Amino acid sequence: MKKLTLFATLMIVALLSFVTSASAVGTDKEYTPVPPSEDTVTAYITSLHNENGHVVIQADPIEWYEGDAADQKFMERDKEAAEELGGAPDGYYIINDDHTLQSYNVAPDAKVLMQLYDHDGTYEGMQINWNEPVSLDKYLAIMSNDKLMDMKNFPYHLTIQDGKVVKIVQQYIP
Known part of the structure; x- marks a missing residue:
């Protein structure tokens, strides 16, 4: 069942990339890679949870x-x-x-940038919006919603400063 879900998710993403890339022509927003740095870890997020009032990410x-x-x-x-x-x-x-797996504490004011997620519960609502800022609370909701697409199938670039994640950037996968 997991393989079927993963396959369906990848097919949807592939189809959406064809549809949305045509609509992105003529805009000033486009894909730009996250530059590697010493304070950035790229990982698959396996879970997010509250621990003593703080968000903690478990990641691979x-x-x-x-x-x-x-x-x-x-x-x-x-x-x-x-x-x-x-x-x-x-x-x-x-x-x-x-x-x-590694655990990372998330700063309460962490910046979150998404590329693709379920905006409104419809496949049409899953459009690519490069580096769309969302609040940490919205990100937690996005990550817990796997009805149309499991967001844990995407890698994330985690910028860590002073022992806390201060920035989360979803890596788009074509």
Whole structure:
């Protein structure tokens, strides 16, 4: 059942990317990669919960690569497939060799930027809005709503300062 849900979610995202990319032509907002930095961790968020009045994220850190770096890592790890495909599929590559979960405290004023989520309970309402700011409370609601799309299937870039997550950016996956 999980595989069917994941497959359906990926198909919806793929279809929406075709529909929404056509509507994005002529706008000044477009996809821009999150630059890697020492204070940013990219991870799959497995859960969010309140602990003593503070939001805590449980996450599985990953290695995220895009563009030439993705092609290079893909070639290093699976040369035959990389040569056959001509590079990393869809321009990105994820390495997740260690599934150890990490806990991160979230600052109450953390900035959250989303790319794609269920805005209104309809498939039409799942449109790409690059770096759409949402409140932390709205983010918690988005992450708990998996009726049309499970938001835990997306990686997130977590910026950590002074031991707390101060920024959460959803990574769009084509």
